[in-house]
Amino acid sequence: MLSRRDSLLQRLTKAYRVLLAGVLLLVGSAGLGYFLISERDDIAQSTHVAATMLATQSTAALMFGDVQVLRENLGTLKEIETLRWAAIVPGAVNVPLPVVGFGPVPENLASVRDRLAGGREARSVTDLIVRAPIVHHGVERGQLYVAVSLREELVDFAEVCALALLALAIAFLLGERLFSRIVHSIVAPLGELIDLTTMVAGQAKAQASLENLPRPATEFDDEVGQLAIAFNEMLDSILRRDALMRDQAGSLERMVEDLRSLSARMRAVREEERTRISHEIHDELGQRLTALKYAVARLDVGQAADDLTAQIDELIRTVRVISWELRPSVLDSLGLVAAMDWQARDFSRRIGIRCGVDLPDDEPKLPAEMATDLFRVFQELLTNVSRHAQASRVDIILEVTETAIHLEVKDDGRGMQQREQDRPALGLLGIRERLERWGGSMDSVPVHPGSARPGTDVRIMIPLRSQEVQPMEPMQ
Amino acid sequence: MQWHVRLSLLILMTGAFVAPASAADSAAEARLKAGFVANFLQFTTWSDAPARITACGLGQGRASDTLDYLAKAAKGLPEISIRRLRSQEGLEGCHLLFIESEQSQVLPSVLSVAAASRLPLLVVTDFESGAPLGATISLVATGGGRLGFDVNLTAARSAGLGLSTRLLQLARRVY
Numbered sequence: 001m002l003s004r005r006d007s008l009l010q011r012l013t014k015a016y017r018v019l020l021a022g023v024l025l026l027v028g029s030a031g032l033g034y035f036l037i038s039e040r041d042d043i044a045q046s047t048h049v050a051a052t053m054l055a056t057q058s059t060a061a062l063m064f065g066d067v068q069v070l071r072e073n074l075g076t077l078k079e080i081e082t083l084r085w086a087a088i089v090p091g092a093v094n095v096p097l098p099v100v101g102f103g104p105v106p107e108n109l110a111s112v113r114d115r116l117a118g119g120r121e122a123r124s125v126t127d128l129i130v131r132a133p134i135v136h137h138g139v140e141r142g143q144l145y146v147a148v149s150l151r152e153e154l155v156d157f158a159e160v161c162a163l164a165l166l167a168l169a170i171a172f173l174l175g176e177r178l179f180s181r182i183v184h185s186i187v188a189p190l191g192e193l194i195d196l197t198t199m200v201a202g203q204a205k206a207q208a209s210l211e212n213l214p215r216p217a218t219e220f221d222d223e224v225g226q227l228a229i230a231f232n233e234m235l236d237s238i239l240r241r242d243a244l245m246r247d248q249a250g251s252l253e254r255m256v257e258d259l260r261s262l263s264a265r266m267r268a269v270r271e272e273e274r275t276r277i278s279h280e281i282h283d284e285l286g287q288r289l290t291a292l293k294y295a296v297a298r299l300d301v302g303q304a305a306d307d308l309t310a311q312i313d314e315l316i317r318t319v320r321v322i323s324w325e326l327r328p329s330v331l332d333s334l335g336l337v338a339a340m341d342w343q344a345r346d347f348s349r350r351i352g353i354r355c356g357v358d359l360p361d362d363e364p365k366l367p368a369e370m371a372t373d374l375f376r377v378f379q380e381l382l383t384n385v386s387r388h389a390q391a392s393r394v395d396i397i398l399e400v401t402e403t404a405i406h407l408e409v410k411d412d413g414r415g416m417q418q419r420e421q422d423r424p425a426l427g428l429l430g431i432r433e434r435l436e437r438w439g440g441s442m443d444s445v446p447v448h449p450g451s452a453r454p455g456t457d458v459r460i461m462i463p464l465r466s467q468e469v470q471p472m473e474p475m476q
Numbered sequence: 477m478q479w480h481v482r483l484s485l486l487i488l489m490t491g492a493f494v495a496p497a498s499a500a501d502s503a504a505e506a507r508l509k510a511g512f513v514a515n516f517l518q519f520t521t522w523s524d525a526p527a528r529i530t531a532c533g534l535g536q537g538r539a540s541d542t543l544d545y546l547a548k549a550a551k552g553l554p555e556i557s558i559r560r561l562r563s564q565e566g567l568e569g570c571h572l573l574f575i576e577s578e579q580s581q582v583l584p585s586v587l588s589v590a591a592a593s594r595l596p597l598l599v600v601t602d603f604e605s606g607a608p609l610g611a612t613i614s615l616v617a618t619g620g621g622r623l624g625f626d627v628n629l630t631a632a633r634s635a636g637l638g639l640s641t642r643l644l645q646l647a648r649r650v651y
Contacts, residue, residue, distance in 0.1 A: 060642035063515045065623075069646060094511020094549040095623075137518055 008190070012183045013176070020175060024168050032164060036157055040150065043082075044121060044128055047148050050080060051132035055144045058088060059136045065095030074102035077146060084127065084147040088134070091142040103147075112145060126151050189224040192216055193231060200235065210239055264369075264437050271327070271372055278326035281319055289316045328375070335363035336371040337398065340378055344396055351386045356395040364400040373434040374407065374462065380427050381409045381458055389413025389456065400464075405440075407460040415446050415454040431460075438462045503541070508623055509615060510545030513574060513600055516613055516625075517556075519640035522571060522596050530569055532559045534586070535576030542574060542602075564589055570597060575611070577603040583611060587631075596636045607651055612637065616648055624648040 006014070054073055061069035074086045085103030099109065106112060112129060115122045122129045127149050134142040193216055203210050213235070216228035293312040299305055323329070331339040337359045348355040366374070378396075385391055391413030399406040428442075435442055440462035447455035517529060533543040543558045559570065564586045567573065575583060580603050587610045590597045599611040606614030607626040612635065618624040627647040632639050644650055 057642075060515075060519060060640065060646050063518070064512065064625075064646050066646050094514050095508055 007187070009180070009183055009187045012187075013180060016176065016179050016183075020172060024172070028164055028168060032157075032161055035160065039153060039157070040123070040128070043148065043150070043153060044123065044130070047080065047128060047130045047146055048120070048132070050077060051130045051144055051146045054086075054146075055132035055134045058144065059134055059141060062088060062090060062097070062134055062142050063093050063095070063136060065090075065093065065097040067097070067100055070100040071102065074100065077102065080146075080148060082149045082152050084149045086144070086146045089143045089145065091134075091140050093141050109145070112147075113143075124150075126154065186222075186224065189216070189220075189228065193224070193227060196231065200238075204238075210235065210242070260437065263433060267373075267434070268369065274326040275332070278323045278329065281326070282323040282329070285319050286316060286323070289319060331371065331375055336366065336375060337363050339375055340396070340398065343375075343379065343382070344394075347382050347386070347394075353386065353391055354393045356393065358395070358397040360398060360400055364405075366405075370438055370462070373437065374405065374460075377431050377434055377460060378407065378409070380431055381460075384427055385409070385411045385413065391455070402464065404464055405460075405462045408457065409460075410447055410455065410457045412447065412453060412455040415456055435460065435462065506541035507545045507549070509542045509602065510549045512615060512623060512625065513542065513546055513572070514549035516598065516600060516643070517572060519643035520598055521638035521640075523636040523638075524596065526571060527555075529556050529571045530559055531556055531572040531574065532561050532567070532570035533574045533576075534561045534564070534582065535574075535579045542576075546574075567595060567597065568593065570595070572598045572600065575599065575601045575603075575606070577601075580605070583609055587611070590635065594636075598635070598637055599631070607631075607649070612639075613647075618648070626651065 054077065058070055058073045060066075061073065070088055074088065077083050077086050083103065085101065085105045087099055087101040087105045087109065089099050089109060090097040099105070112122075116129065116131050120131055127147060130146045130148070132144040132146070133140050134144055196214065196216055199213060200210060203213065215232055215235070218225060218228045218232060220228075289312055293309055293316070296305055296308045296312060301308075328339045328343065330342050341357060341359055344355045344357045347353070382394070385394055389411045391411035393412050395408075395410040397406075397408040397410075399408075431442060440460060442458065442460050444456055444458045447457045513531070517531070531543060531546055533540060540560060543560065547556055547558055559566070561567070561570075561573075564582055567586065567589055573586065575586070580601065583599075583601065583606065586599065589595075590599070598613070599606070601607070601611040601614040604614055604616045604626070607628040608614075610628060610631050612628055612632045614626050614628075616624045616626055625647055626649040627639060627644060628651040629639065629644070630651065
């Protein structure tokens, strides 16, 4: 009956109705029952008194058989408004005497005597019969029976009941209105709080600002007022936390940004350094070695000179390789596509893995730093293949559109999963760092999923803004 | 002869019928009077509160019958002893004296003897003129076979008898 589907107001009203109805019913019925019983007791009591007095009064008349006086005596009972009948039944008297009656005395007084069963009174819902013995000198001379109707009293009682019911109904209705007002005064602020909470939850879900929400009234001292104060404090603390989180997120973002730019700067510095060192080595060391070679050739020292020249040639090649690895000069002089083509062929020659190359015909015009990063990423991917994939073939595809650069490196090796178990992917971290700078991404999927040598297909994508690419002009 | 026989038979039969009838009437009357007298005893208090009441009767006929019934009628009373008197001699020791109507002429002398000896004597007469003449109570036939009584309160007081007010209420006349 008091399920939680109903609102507090409904439940409280129900509880009020049930409790009040129960209490009123209990008190009312107890009161009315007491009233009925005590009223009947009063009537019985007064009837007993009247009967006893009359019995005493009628002793002599009974003994002398004076019917006249007995009738007169019975006549005094008329004062009892609800009297039905009264009768004097003679017992041990010395004179012949009939039953003297007043009112509609029942013919069969024996049944009345049976009903009394030797007692002083017999009571039913509608009537009361009282017996008073008429005794003189210890001898019972006769019996006085007085019958009183209780109907009028019942009618009175019914009227009282009806009035009581009416009063109860009025009290119930008025009480319920009052009670409902009281409960409403308690529940209504709760409803406002619920609305506000719903609003806050909605705003929070929509990630909207909680700043300008209405606040519940807090000027009351009751529990709901305290709840409102707590609600406001909670909202304030949420707002403070929001502000704090925004600050922290901002500073974190700045920190990340700083770190990125620092990292980029470091890469740039390193790249410049490499380029410088590469040029130094290539220009200074290479030219001097070449000069040294010609000088040795002019010396004409026979076999020794040939050996020396061969060694110097080897040295010159080594210097060139070092210089290339520090900074492929092709990248600066011919551009990304030429550098990648050269790198792929060099890779195939040095490592012995066949390379399929699909590059654009024209050199796309990219920012120099982007080209460097892409080239370094490409180098790292090839290094990964040579180190871990145990592959026999690598396919390289570069595609430059107006909106993005796509680089794909496919091998037929062990697969990425297997490789990653061998060693932490520090090289991949470097690739990601370089790509992040340009908002690029890297995916790797197996070429033949499920097979023993699934291979790896690494796809690099760097988005291009329109001003960053002019594919028809070769980079110079 | 025949009619003589018939007449005598008729007379005999009538007598046979009438005699028991009048005998029954007189018995009932005696019983009623005995009841009244017994009731008088119950509503009377003597100054010396006797443990045993002596009821005396003066007369041959009905008084004797009445006294016969009196002993039976007086339930709830101290024991009653019955004494039959032939004259006013021997009134001493009597608490009640019932004088039948045939003996009405002895009343004045009985009263004077009782007064002289200051006897607490309840004098009940079976004739109406008893009470006005100084008897305490006189029985009166009120017609229809009913019985009533008159009370002489002065006589009762001078004899030192207390009569219940309830008895007085029932009296036809109180002198």
